[in-house]
Amino acid sequence: MLRTAITGASGFAGQETLDRVLGHPGLELVSVGSDSLAGQPAGALDPRLERNGHGSLPAFVTNEEALAAGAELVFFCAESDLEAPEGTVVVDLSSSHRFADDWCYALPELRPPTGRLIANPGCYATAALLALAPIAEVVDPGSVVVDGKSGISGAGRALKERSHAAAVLENVTPYAVGNHRHAPEIERLLGFPVCFVPHVVPLRRGLVCTCYVSASEDPRPLFEAAYTGSHVVDVIDSVPDLARLQGTDAAEVAAFQDGSTGRWIVICALDNLGKGAAGQAVQNANLALGLEETAGLRLSGVLV
């Protein structure tokens, strides 16, 4: 069992990562860091953590204390300037190291992790890249438009005016129009910029990217080639469905040709906290540590 610690455990990404670590057959949770919950028992985050099945979980400590616990694997689950402990495999779910030269930006199906410092992609970037990277060579770069829609958990647990129920319910809100922070992530791995507009939709979790592209050939065989053998990304010939994916670490990709214009419409759906965050972080950790790629992941959901 690999000794594992989490920092920033009280945020949405942190609590999802905690959930995956507790269900992982090869990881042993040795320390749970949270500056806001330090000194409190595990049940302060979720009373189920003190019920049967979880044994006695460690109480929360500060993030610095969690790093000093001697773990072999650490998940960084919040933006921070924490130092990665020497010799430890670190997967950072935040954007803190996605552009750092000494960290590996890793998306398992497209760019598996190398080394011990791994920057997990953003949730929108994951969906857009799963939809576009396999077909980048056959698309006209100037034609690409990415329309993103995410549930409100993408904005994190802390209260913000735009995440109040009154702002979100019965509403669809475009935001960061023209300058979303995930656009450079998408551009770097694709090799060209894309026009990307995200929207908040009144869901708790789940994310869909609908991508419009002109392509020089039918791109569908390229998806089959890229994701054959993947237990996480499914290429389907019907419309991706968030209901199947909410609460899971899987993703669905499908491509359709527009009957009027001949353009291609590629859709990727996933859970922003699953494949878009904690699930992908655990997948990256598994690959980095030579464990089974899908160990600890949730790969099946429920329809209603």
Ligand SMILES: NC(=O)c1ccc[n+]([C@@H]2O[C@H](COP(=O)([O-])OP(=O)(O)OC[C@H]3O[C@@H](n4cnc5c(N)ncnc54)[C@H](OP(=O)(O)O)[C@@H]3O)[C@@H](O)[C@H]2O)c1
């Ligand atoms: N949400 C997503 O869908 C998603 C997807 C991919 C990547 N990410 C990235 O993951 C990182 C964490 O995102 P998140 O959604 O988990 O953020 P979050 O819920 O806002 O939590 C971030 C951190 O803030 C602290 N915190 C918790 N509750 C708080 C509260 N009520 N008020 C103030 N601070 C509080 C926690 O640190 P302590 O536990 O140390 O107190 C927590 O780790 C971000 O960099 C984000 O970009 C998020």
